[in-house]
Amino acid sequence: MTTYAFTRAATIFATGFLLLNAALLVLIDHVAWAIVCGVAAVLVVLGWFRYRRVLRELANARREMKREVESLRELLHTQHHN
Numbered sequence: 271m272t273t274y275a276f277t278r279a280a281t282i283f284a285t286g287f288l289l290l291n292a293a294l295l296v297l298i299d300h301v302a303w304a305i306v307c308g309v310a311a312v313l314v315v316l317g318w319f320r321y322r323r324v325l326r327e328l329a330n331a332r333r334e335m336k337r338e339v340e341s342l343r344e345l346l347h348t349q350h351h352n
Contacts, residue, residue: 274322281318285311 292307 273325277318277321281314284314288314
């Protein structure tokens with residue numbers, strides 16, 4: 271299982287659990303707690319999107335660093351042979 275699939279599954283599970291709690295809390299007239307669960311569900315989804323964005327940025331930075339290292343290796347290699 272990939273990291274993406276795992277984090278997506280965990281996010282779906284957490285969101286579903288929180289929304290189910292919110293619905294059940296509304297049924298027993300605990301609206302304030304239901305709102306808390308609803309807000310928490312939204313925060314879980316927003317956190318997952320932020321997490322995915324940060325991972326993409328890290329992957330891009332890693333690729334850029336790899337290109338720079340390869341460029342430096344090539345420069346050192348050509349300097350060494352001259």
